[in-house]
Amino acid sequence: MIGFITRRLLQSIVVVLLVTVIVFILLHLLPGGPARAQLGTRATPAAIANFNHQMGYDRPVPVQYWDWLKHLVTGNLGFSVKFNQSVSSLIGERLPKTLVLTVLSTLFALVVAIPLGMIQAVKRNHAADYTITCWAFIFYATPPFFLGVVLIVVFSVYLPILPAEAPQSSSLGVILSQPAGLILPVLTLALVTIAQFSRYMRSSVIENLAEDYVRTARAKGAGERIVLIRHVLRNSLIPVATLLGLSLPTIFSGALITEAVFNFPGIGQLFWTAAQTQDYPIMLGITVLVGLATVIGSLLADLAYAVLDPRVRYA
Amino acid sequence: MTAIPADDAALADSPHVRGPKGRGTVARTVSAFVESKLAVVGLGIVVAFIVFCYVGPLVYHTDQVHIDLSQATLPPSGAHPLGTNEVGYDQLGRLMVGGQSSLEVGVAAALLATVFGTLWGAIAGYAGGFIDSAMMRIVDALLAVPALFLLLFLASIARPTIGLLILVIAFISWLGPARLVRGQALTLRTRDYVTSVRLMGGGPLRAILRHIAPNTIGTVVVNATFQVADAILIVAALSFLGLGIPPPAANWGDMLSNGINYTYDGYWWLIYPPGLAIVLVVVAFNLIGDALRDSFEVRLQKR
Numbered sequence: 001m002i003g004f005i006t007r008r009l010l011q012s013i014v015v016v017l018l019v020t021v022i023v024f025i026l027l028h029l030l031p032g033g034p035a036r037a038q039l040g041t042r043a044t045p046a047a048i049a050n051f052n053h054q055m056g057y058d059r060p061v062p063v064q065y066w067d068w069l070k071h072l073v074t075g076n077l078g079f080s081v082k083f084n085q086s087v088s089s090l091i092g093e094r095l096p097k098t099l100v101l102t103v104l105s106t107l108f109a110l111v112v113a114i115p116l117g118m119i120q121a122v123k124r125n126h127a128a129d130y131t132i133t134c135w136a137f138i139f140y141a142t143p144p145f146f147l148g149v150v151l152i153v154v155f156s157v158y159l160p161i162l163p164a165e166a167p168q169s170s171s172l173g174v175i176l177s178q179p180a181g182l183i184l185p186v187l188t189l190a191l192v193t194i195a196q197f198s199r200y201m202r203s204s205v206i207e208n209l210a211e212d213y214v215r216t217a218r219a220k221g222a223g224e225r226i227v228l229i230r231h232v233l234r235n236s237l238i239p240v241a242t243l244l245g246l247s248l249p250t251i252f253s254g255a256l257i258t259e260a261v262f263n264f265p266g267i268g269q270l271f272w273t274a275a276q277t278q279d280y281p282i283m284l285g286i287t288v289l290v291g292l293a294t295v296i297g298s299l300l301a302d303l304a305y306a307v308l309d310p311r312v313r314y315a
Numbered sequence: 316m317t318a319i320p321a322d323d324a325a326l327a328d329s330p331h332v333r334g335p336k337g338r339g340t341v342a343r344t345v346s347a348f349v350e351s352k353l354a355v356v357g358l359g360i361v362v363a364f365i366v367f368c369y370v371g372p373l374v375y376h377t378d379q380v381h382i383d384l385s386q387a388t389l390p391p392s393g394a395h396p397l398g399t400n401e402v403g404y405d406q407l408g409r410l411m412v413g414g415q416s417s418l419e420v421g422v423a424a425a426l427l428a429t430v431f432g433t434l435w436g437a438i439a440g441y442a443g444g445f446i447d448s449a450m451m452r453i454v455d456a457l458l459a460v461p462a463l464f465l466l467l468f469l470a471s472i473a474r475p476t477i478g479l480l481i482l483v484i485a486f487i488s489w490l491g492p493a494r495l496v497r498g499q500a501l502t503l504r505t506r507d508y509v510t511s512v513r514l515m516g517g518g519p520l521r522a523i524l525r526h527i528a529p530n531t532i533g534t535v536v537v538n539a540t541f542q543v544a545d546a547i548l549i550v551a552a553l554s555f556l557g558l559g560i561p562p563p564a565a566n567w568g569d570m571l572s573n574g575i576n577y578t579y580d581g582y583w584w585l586i587y588p589p590g591l592a593i594v595l596v597v598v599a600f601n602l603i604g605d606a607l608r609d610s611f612e613v614r615l616q617k618r
Binding site: 011014015016018019021022023026027137138140141142143144145146149150152153157249250252253256257260271272275276283286287290291294295298 | 601
């Protein structure tokens, strides 16, 4: 077990380093660059050269990378000229909001998807199963921004009961104090996840229902409810826990779109703004942060798998 | 090369494991696919859209190049069954033309991603050891960055064209097939017929191209079907983020994200037709993929 953890940890470090290298290379392949974006199309070559010199963009790429990496280790993600603020403070300001959005929607998705998947598995090939499967396919196939707009049309235009825009504030407290504004963004993000999770839950429960321990429990006279909740549910959650760890990138991609639809001031929106103005330090900082979260997520998923399922033993 | 999954390649000739009516693996796969009603529905939707997008413009002539502001945002009527958009293009005709590029980008990106991913995975799995680790860590690293974040990087390189869009989408889509194929290649390379290639003096290239890659075809085809669906969704997301193909070219994603600007003006015909077209086609490809997976998974079939 310890050997496995060490190996996975080392692998994770390599992966995170590769993420930084890939992102850095991609950024420096882009023509134009931040000087153009910052100084405008009519900037003189001299002004651009001066800007690049000031920002250190005229040094060789490996040198820039090494420098950036050294700063990264100390928590310094650089400075955004556009926002006139350090990247870490920008991210620190917006990350909690994205976390609120993603955590709430993931929790909501789990609370809905787990019972749905169980119902589908128990009523396999009955009307309920087909109905839920059908909706899961539809929600999975709907572009999140289209879903968001449909929700806005229904709940803000026809039945004006919910605001169409997320609360606007730089403080997390203000956003949390207007929960009505969070309902539509959380729902938008959750619906796609529910579609995905319920499919997994369904097949996981179906697999577990065929196991010997279920037959044993039934033979011992356990009621169907006890069998389902005490035995099948607990074992069926194992793959869902793994899936949760692996779906972080998807959830962040969804958050980016959702934030754009509802004008939600999170890191997705920050990244989008930064991409439009080619604000390198912000793009680098966010990507590395999300990459790190993903790597940790999949590491935890692997470990959770070993802890939750006694049959799994890593050498 | 026939579409026989690896496990059955040897068994297919043996009379004992044939289906109840003595059919072979290919026939069984095909019939399992046809028997799945959902697959037929999915295939029907895809064929209907192909006809709509490619034959439709031959019957229903519209001008999709010159703007006509006097005809802008007309509601549906006899002359324009689905109305017109904000610069006067006929919406029904645009749906046909836009569908062409949505489908083309989806299929081309999926094909490119699948071929590249399959080769990458087959090489990594066949090579094993350090090469395998190095190649798969690159895949892990790219997977750790959310797809949309990578796309925003790549798509901001230049003014998007169809070719660039296909490349960019393929760039983030090859990771899935690479992982799947690598997993299969790890077991395939120990098979007798692969080791005998080596014994007979065949190089690694021959083993990978002629024996390993073709034997993963089942997994690969299923995955490619899902890739088409995902690619169409990615095009839509990129259009929404302002990185679509500039007009007069059209695709459903651009049409939908354009229409969304008019949510509050009540121009529903600009939003729902392209939106529904995307949902229907993506559902259809997912249905086909699911049915294909079931029909390749011999394990799940009643023999």
